Structures are given as C-alpha cells and as structure tokens.
Amino acid sequence: MATTLTFALMDAPYENARSTTALRLIDLAVKRGVNVNVFAYEGAVYLPFAKQAQHPNAVHGRSVEEENHPLPRAWIAALMKEATAKGVKLEWVNCGLCVDERGAAEAIEGVRRGSPADFWNFAQNSDNTLVIGTK
Amino acid sequence: MAKYLLIESRDPFENNIVARQYDLAVNLVKEGNQVTLFLVQNGVLPVRPGNLSSLLTNAAKAGVEVLADDFSLRERGIAAAKLAPGIKAVPLSIVIDQLAEGRKAIWH
Numbered sequence: 001m002a003t004t005l006t007f008a009l010m011d012a013p014y015e016n017a018r019s020t021t022a023l024r025l026i027d028l029a030v031k032r033g034v035n036v037n038v039f040a041y042e043g044a045v046y047l048p049f050a051k052q053a054q055h056p057n058a059v060h061g062r063s064v065e066e067e068n069h070p071l072p073r074a075w076i077a078a079l080m081k082e083a084t085a086k087g088v089k090l091e092w093v094n095c096g097l098c099v100d101e102r103g104a105a106e107a108i109e110g111v112r113r114g115s116p117a118d119f120w121n122f123a124q125n126s127d128n129t130l131v132i133g134t135k
Numbered sequence: 136m137a138k139y140l141l142i143e144s145r146d147p148f149e150n151n152i153v154a155r156q157y158d159l160a161v162n163l164v165k166e167g168n169q170v171t172l173f174l175v176q177n178g179v180l181p182v183r184p185g186n187l188s189s190l191l192t193n194a195a196k197a198g199v200e201v202l203a204d205d206f207s208l209r210e211r212g213i214a215a216a217k218l219a220p221g222i223k224a225v226p227l228s229i230v231i232d233q234l235a236e237g238r239k240a241i242w243h
Contacts, residue, residue: 003235017176018144021227024206028228034235128234130142132242 002088004035006122006129012043013072019047022132023075026090030082035089037122039114042134043102045094047072050106073108080110093118138169140238142230146177147187153178156243157190157199164198171238173230174222175204179213188219195221202229 007026011018029036040047054069056062076092083090093114099105105113123129141160147153160172172194174182181187182203195201205224208215215224234240 005231005234021144021175024227025230028231032228032231032235034231128237128240130230130234130240130242 002033002035004037004089004126005029006037006039006119006126008039008041008119008129008131008133009044009047010042010132010134012046013049013052015043016134018132018134019044019072023072023079025130026079027082030079030086030088030090033086033088036083036091037126038090038092039095039116039119039122040092040098041095041116041119042098045098045102045104045107048076048092048094048107048111049073049104050108077108077110091122093122136167136169138233138236138238139163140171140173140230140233140240142173142175142240142242143178144176145243146180147190148180149177152243154187154190157194160199161194161197169200170198171200171202171229171233173202173204173233175207175227175230177207177211179203179207179211182208182218182222183213184217184219188222192219192221 009022013019026036052071052073054064056064057067080090092111094107094111096113096115143156145153160170163170191201201222202225203222204227205215208224
C-alpha cells in the first residue's frame with residue numbers, strides 16, 4: 001500500500017519562503033509515488049486562487065511576458081498534473097471558513113472546499129503529518 | 136526509542152527560540168531518541184563557521200544528525216564544502232523519506 005503524507009499549510013502566497021518549501025516537499029513526495037493530502041488553512045487558501053494573474057513590471061520596463069511572474073496556482077496545477085501522470089493522489093482541501101472570510105472561493109480545478117474535520121480525517125488516515133505553521 | 140525530525144526554518148541571529156530548538160534536539164538524544172535536525176530556508180544561515188555554528192557542531196557531537204537543505208544553501212551563496220564541522224548538505228527529499236518512515240516531525 002502506498003505511503004500517504006498530509007501537509008497543513010497556513011501561509012498566504014508571496015509572503016514567506018515556507019510556501020515555496022511546502023510546494024517543493026509536495027513535489028518531491030509526488031515524484032516518490034507518495035499520496036499527498038493538503039489542508040490549506042487561513043491565508044494558504046489563496047495559494048490555489050484561480051484569479052492570480054501575471055503583471056508587467058513598469059519599474060524595470062518589462063512586459064507581462066518578459067516578467068513571467070510566477071503564480072502559485074500554476075505550480076499547484078502542475079503538481080496535480082504530475083500526480084495524475086504518476087498515478088498518485090494529490091488531494092487539496094481549502095478550509096471553507098477561511099475561504100469565506102477572504103473571498104477566495106474561486107480556486108483552480110481539483111481543489112475542494114472542506115473544514116478542519118477534513119484535516120483530522122487526513123491525519124488519521126496518513127502515515128505522517130507535517131504542520132507548517134506561520135509562527 | 137523514538138525517531139524525531141526537527142525542521143528548523145528560522146535564523147538564530149534574529150530569533151532566540153531557535154537555539155532552544157537545538158537544545159530540544161540534544162535533549163531528545165540524551166533521552167535515548169534518534170534525532171535529525173534539518174535546516175532549511177534561513178535556518179541554514181548559522182552553518183557558516185561563526186559564533187553560532189558552534190551550537191550546531193555541539194549538537195552534532197551530542198549525537199544529533201544535523202542536515203542542511205542544499206537548495207537553501209545555494210540560494211544564500213553558502214558553499215556546501217565550507218560548512219561548520221558536523222553539518223552535512225543534503226537534498227530536501229530527506230524530509231520526505233523521514234516523514235514516510237513515520238518520524239515524529241516538528242516544523243519551526
């Protein structure tokens with residue numbers, strides 16, 4: 001039976017290296033054939049926000065294409081695609097209350113709305129859980 | 136004997152609690168546990184030989200496995216060959232391996 005790991009994330013995108021490290025960990029887990037659950041809490045519900053958009057950089061005189069600003073939603077979509085290709089499960093649940101508070105309901109395809117009960121179920125049914133808190 | 140994975144993402148130069156995490160690792164070893172202290176992000180800054188690197192070297196001497204994320208080192212221009220004694224540069228995948236083996240994991 002394949003290993004399953006659960007990650008709880010709390011950081012909003014573009015604020016801390018923790019988000020990048022978390023996505024690196026998820027990528028490595030998927031590449032190793034590990035099933036991954038993600039419970040996004042608080043600001044982390046904005047990681048897969050569908051309306052993230054690239055922008056030009058007027059200060060440096062770069063167009064949208066030249067700037068090629070990274071979008072976490074695109075990274076998460078790529079991780080989901082990678083998981084499908086690898087035949088492993090990547091389940092991403094956004095905390096519903098956190099979503100409502102922030103108006104972040106428009107998530108990319110594959111993200112499910114849930115509650116802390118989902119985190120409990122994830123942890124109960126995983127081989128291990130890593131909570132990456134903000135403080 | 137339990138196995139622990141302590142992940143340290145913070146810089147001890149700006150956060151006094153970090154040294155306590157090193158102490159926690161040492162104390163867990165003293166109580167007969169197997170402990171990996173994995174440094175990532177700004178947590179790798181004290182691996183350069185200096186006044187705080189001795190804390191990590193001493194932890195390694197006490198039996199803590201002290202590892203530093205090679206990507207975080209490269210991001211900060213720290214050469215993997217010039218780490219303080221007792222610290223080893225490794226890929227982040229070690230964290231996945233140790234989580235998969237069921238280690239008790241704490242992120243700080």
